[in-house]
Amino acid sequence: MNSLIFTAESTAHGIVERDFTVDGVPGVLWSPEGAGRAPLVLQAHGGGNHKKHPAMSGRAALLVRDCGYHVAVLDTPGHGDRPRTEHDEREVEALFAARAAGEPEGPIVVRYNDHLAKLAVPEYHALLDALQELPEIGTDGPVGFWGNNMGTAIGVPFVAAEPRIRAAVFGQHWPDVLAAHAARITVPIEFALQWDDEHISREEGLALFDAFASAEKSLHVNSGRHKELPRFEAESAVRFFARHLGGAAGA
Amino acid sequence: MNSLIFTAESTAHGIVERDFTVDGVPGVLWSPEGAGRAPLVLQAHGGGNHKKHPAMSGRAALLVRDCGYHVAVLDTPGHGDRPRTEHDEREVEALFAARAAGEPEGPIVVRYNDHLAKLAVPEYHALLDALQELPEIGTDGPVGFWGNNMGTAIGVPFVAAEPRIRAAVFGQHWPDVLAAHAARITVPIEFALQWDDEHISREEGLALFDAFASAEKSLHVNSGRHKELPRFEAESAVRFFARHLGGAAGA
Numbered sequence: 001m002n003s004l005i006f007t008a009e010s011t012a013h014g015i016v017e018r019d020f021t022v023d024g025v026p027g028v029l030w031s032p033e034g035a036g037r038a039p040l041v042l043q044a045h046g047g048g049n050h051k052k053h054p055a056m057s058g059r060a061a062l063l064v065r066d067c068g069y070h071v072a073v074l075d076t077p078g079h080g081d082r083p084r085t086e087h088d089e090r091e092v093e094a095l096f097a098a099r100a101a102g103e104p105e106g107p108i109v110v111r112y113n114d115h116l117a118k119l120a121v122p123e124y125h126a127l128l129d130a131l132q133e134l135p136e137i138g139t140d141g142p143v144g145f146w147g148n149n150m151g152t153a154i155g156v157p158f159v160a161a162e163p164r165i166r167a168a169v170f171g172q173h174w175p176d177v178l179a180a181h182a183a184r185i186t187v188p189i190e191f192a193l194q195w196d197d198e199h200i201s202r203e204e205g206l207a208l209f210d211a212f213a214s215a216e217k218s219l220h221v222n223s224g225r226h227k228e229l230p231r232f233e234a235e236s237a238v239r240f241f242a243r244h245l246g247g248a249a250g251a
Numbered sequence: 252m253n254s255l256i257f258t259a260e261s262t263a264h265g266i267v268e269r270d271f272t273v274d275g276v277p278g279v280l281w282s283p284e285g286a287g288r289a290p291l292v293l294q295a296h297g298g299g300n301h302k303k304h305p306a307m308s309g310r311a312a313l314l315v316r317d318c319g320y321h322v323a324v325l326d327t328p329g330h331g332d333r334p335r336t337e338h339d340e341r342e343v344e345a346l347f348a349a350r351a352a353g354e355p356e357g358p359i360v361v362r363y364n365d366h367l368a369k370l371a372v373p374e375y376h377a378l379l380d381a382l383q384e385l386p387e388i389g390t391d392g393p394v395g396f397w398g399n400n401m402g403t404a405i406g407v408p409f410v411a412a413e414p415r416i417r418a419a420v421f422g423q424h425w426p427d428v429l430a431a432h433a434a435r436i437t438v439p440i441e442f443a444l445q446w447d448d449e450h451i452s453r454e455e456g457l458a459l460f461d462a463f464a465s466a467e468k469s470l471h472v473n474s475g476r477h478k479e480l481p482r483f484e485a486e487s488a489v490r491f492f493a494r495h496l497g498g499a500a501g502a
Contacts, residue, residue, distance in 0.1 A: 219472035232494070
């Protein structure tokens with residue numbers, strides 16, 4: 001029994017946005033206006049961002065409007081409406097110092113994301129427990145996961161341990177900590193990486209894709225640097241979920 | 252002045268199919284029924300196939316129906332309605348012998364496709380000259396190229412030498428002969444390879460993708476063997492052309 005408490009609700013352009021907390025962790029649930037039972041996609045946001053960053057709300061809008069799905073995301077510890085610990089402050093400082101010095105960010109991001117994922121993964125299991133108690137989601141509907149960058153650092157261990165996830169979209173992370181989790185994932189995945197990523201080498205990106213045990217897996221590589229992931233990849237991910245999670249009952 | 256002669260015409264499901272010869276080479280042109288001026292996509296078929304193989308007519312149907320485009324493809328020398336030379340017979344025999352013996356097919360396919368491409372590329376330039384004389388295509392409309400396998404062996408040297416091509420979809424070929432041509436291609440490309448291809452290694456496939464000089468390039472890798480390219484890649488290619496060639500005037 002998880003304590004899901006809705007704290008605010010608004011509707012715009014056919015999308016209902018409900019803020020909530022689950023065991024005190026703030027999150028947001030987007031749904032089609034007047035939605036009945038429909039599949040659910042859980043998202044996790046990127047490092048330094050938050051649950052309502054345009055990448056999250058924009059991808060959710062595509063899933064809600066094109067597929068009629070419910071979409072939920074939590075603030076990661078130390079992000080959004082959640083306080084930073086002293087440990088968070090030290091890691092963020094270390095990252096900015098490395099960036100300013102032109103040193104590799106990878107080692108710091110990998111260890112900090114691993115720390116955050118260890119805290120966030122149980123929160124995502126609890127989120128799914130709580131959302132499945134809602135009549136419009138239920139315990140028998142298909143569930144997907146979508147997270148890039150830090151969202152992948154959280155999502156790969158989460159999906160590896162969560163048999164309720166049927167399909168997942170990941171991308172743009174180092175394989176160090178994640179490859180062992182990826183080797184336990186067998187559901188279909190779509191994975192994005194940037195061919196000219198200044199932080200994650202081609203070999204590192206390909207090694208993580210290769211690690212997934214999924215019989216059905218797709219890799220999308222695009223030219224460009226780390227932050228230049230093309231917008232059409234979001235549309236591709238939506239089609240991927242539509243193939244694997246099916247349509248909304250009322251859509 | 253090229254001699255384009257239409258030899259047969261039929262219409263089904265809103266698609267007009269016109270057989271033709273251009274300088275004696277047989278081809279087919281698919282168009283939307285009642286089409287006005289619209290972009291053109293040239294296709295080249297795979298080894299052992301022909302201009303009306305379901306892969307060709309199926310991809311054409313997507314382009315005609317979803318985008319309102321004209322689509323044309325030629326029989327490659329030694330394929331479809333064209334005679335085989337003694338050289339063709341020897342190479343096909345060598346390929347089948349290698350296959351039966353469990354020996355690598357790559358060296359034979361690479362050299363035979365190179366031979367065929369040297370014959371086919373001038374035919375594709377002549378095809379484009381001839382089609383641009385048709386009022387529904389014209390000399391100023393956008394033109395794309397789409398060919399996988401042997402279609403890539405023909406398409407890469409063709410597009411490298413053909414400034415009228417604005418965007419191209421390639422995939423699944425060894426880099427040996429093609430990388431030098433790819434290095435001269437700067438238009439947007441989408442490139443497909445199979446992660447478990449029993450003929451083309453990952454390193455070979457990635458090396459050809461890497462060779463393209465295009466600022467905008469996308470690689471789609473899917474799990475599965477050589478012949479298991481997922482059908483949704485055709486839909487992805489159609490969206491790629493829609494982004495780069497635009498819509499039909501009347502669509």
